[in-house]
Amino acid sequence: MKFFVDTADIAEIRDLAATGLLDGVTTNPSLVAKNGGDFFEVVKEICALVSGPVSAEVTAIEVDAMVAEGRKLAEIAPNITVKVPLTWDGLKACRSLAQGGIKVNVTLCFSSAQALLAAKAGATFVSPFVGRLDDIGQNGMALIGEICTIYRNYPETITTQVLVASIRHPLHVIEAAKLGAHVATIPPKILRLLVAHPLTDKGLAAFLADWEKTGQAILAR
Ligand code: G3P
Numbered sequence: 001m002k003f004f005v006d007t008a009d010i011a012e013i014r015d016l017a018a019t020g021l022l023d024g025v026t027t028n029p030s031l032v033a034k035n036g037g038d039f040f041e042v043v044k045e046i047c048a049l050v051s052g053p054v055s056a057e058v059t060a061i062e063v064d065a066m067v068a069e070g071r072k073l074a075e076i077a078p079n080i081t082v083k084v085p086l087t088w089d090g091l092k093a094c095r096s097l098a099q100g101g102i103k104v105n106v107t108l109c110f111s112s113a114q115a116l117l118a119a120k121a122g123a124t125f126v127s128p129f130v131g132r133l134d135d136i137g138q139n140g141m142a143l144i145g146e147i148c149t150i151y152r153n154y155p156e157t158i159t160t161q162v163l164v165a166s167i168r169h170p171l172h173v174i175e176a177a178k179l180g181a182h183v184a185t186i187p188p189k190i191l192r193l194l195v196a197h198p199l200t201d202k203g204l205a206a207f208l209a210d211w212e213k214t215g216q217a218i219l220a221r
Contacts, residue, residue, distance in 0.1 A: 010045055
């Protein structure tokens with residue numbers, strides 16, 4: 001499973017990219033607004049920090065304007081993926097951008113029917129929002145299972161990757177991996193939580209205390 005980080009925070013991306021565990025980045029207009037700065041400059045800097053796909057979202061809602069914005073965003077760097085919303089215009093823009101060789105992430109997906117359309121429109125990624133479905137009492141992870149099953153039924157024609165978005169806790173990541181989703185885009189805080197386990201901390205403290213008693217040092221040899 002690929003790990004993307006879901007943020008426009010340059011410092012966070014730099015820090016997490018240094019682990020070597022980051023496969024890409026997703027941003028959206030809300031994340032850009034939250035972090036501030038010039039959109040183009042921020043995205044350019046992110047693209048230089050990670051070699052994998054960096055999603056940057058169009059803000060137009062009509063197909064021609066979406067395509068024009070998408071082409072402009074794609075000029076920022078070779079690793080840009082253009083994000084478009086899951087509307088009829090977004091699907092038409094996806095088709096047009098994809099035919100022009102631009103990778104597209106179709107976002108704001110909340111149903112299997114929408115995911116099927118995104119695949120038919122030539123999306124590289126589809127982004128179902130699990131947390132926002134959970135928030136309204138629906139089962140976000142059930143949607144991931146459905147989309148993965150549907151896509152797997154058409155291995156010859158569907159190459160779209162399921163990019164699980166709106167992740168709120170580590171279990172979302174684990175469940176998505178169990179279902180075979182291709183990518184999880186994870187907020188920095190949740191990504192850091194994945195490593196945490198109290199028994200790891202406790203075990204390490206005990207090992208170090210016992211080692212101390214031996215009076216030895218590995219690098220002293
Ligand atoms: O990037 C899209 C998605 O991950 C947003 O998450 O937490 O705003 O629902 P959230």
